[in-house]
Amino acid sequence: MKPVLRKGKLTTWKDDKGFGFICSSDGSQDVFLHITALKETNHRPQVGDVICYQLTVGKDGRIHACNAFIEGVVSQPMPRASYCPIEKETFQPKAKSSLMFEVLLLSLLPGLGAMHFALTTFNPIPLILYPVMSFVTFALYADDKSRAKQGRWRISEKRLHLCEFMGGWLGGFIAQRRLRHKSRKVSYQVVFWVIVAIHLIFWLDWLFFGKRLVGLFISVVFRG
Incomplete structure (x- = not known):
């Protein structure tokens, strides 16, 4: 069964720690988002961004976002300089x-x-x-x-x-x-x-x- 693609707004983001929380569009739950779950993009997440994501359960038993991307932002490889x-x-x-x-x-x-x-x-x-x-x-x-x-x-x-x-x-x-x-x-x-x-x-x-x-x-x- 293909995972459902969900959508929500980023309500909390701690840029120095690389994680935040998404409020799902139906308002049923807050979903944990880590920076590594986002597809490669030059855009740093900000509060208010609309995030498209799928759900998964982490090792700690919490619901995490995975395969996520920021709506309206084109996914692209990071510049080579950033990989040094x-x-x-x-x-x-x-x-x-x-x-x-x-x-x-x-x-x-x-x-x-x-x-x-x-x-x-x-x-x-x-x-x-x-x-x-x-x-x-x-x-x-x-x-x-x-x-x-x-x-x-x-x-x-x-x-x-x-x-x-x-x-x-x-x-x-x-x-x-x-x-x-x-x-x-x-x-x-x-x-x-x-x-x-x-x-x-x-x-x-x-x-x-x-x-x-x-x-x-x-x-x-x-x-x-």
Whole structure:
């Protein structure tokens, strides 16, 4: 039996995440639409576009739109230039060496601080926490990007930031560069670099200022 071609209006579209919802013409349901379900076109979906589509059931059990196209827009291959993904640069020697240098530069102060902390307090927790949480955070970034491509529910930004704050920010930084995920969202980047700054200031104070900055911060917060 040939699938029925349906029609509806795009009522929600999150361009940065590549998905939205179609209100069917009979108003019976909202249908999930992922960017990968659209036939090749130069036109980016916008709220108000009329979408022609067929229905399918995804792995998550939700009804998805498939074989979709925007009414009034001619399907055509994307320009060849758009098929030259920037990610290929990631695997070039120059890009790799640049990433390694950035990681080394960012990890130098926390690494020295964590080693000094372990030697003076006999507490190796920071030395263990940084690599473990970085691995966990990188894995969460990769999982979140995979979910975005598949149109599944995403990992919350609060959860990612919490892992970064708990020591996984270096893994988050590597994931942003290698996976090109969360690297263009300004609001996310602001919070991310605030977390990085907190860690760097803490170890800077530990190594060179005799913990005066940390003590001052605690006194201001807890003594008003």
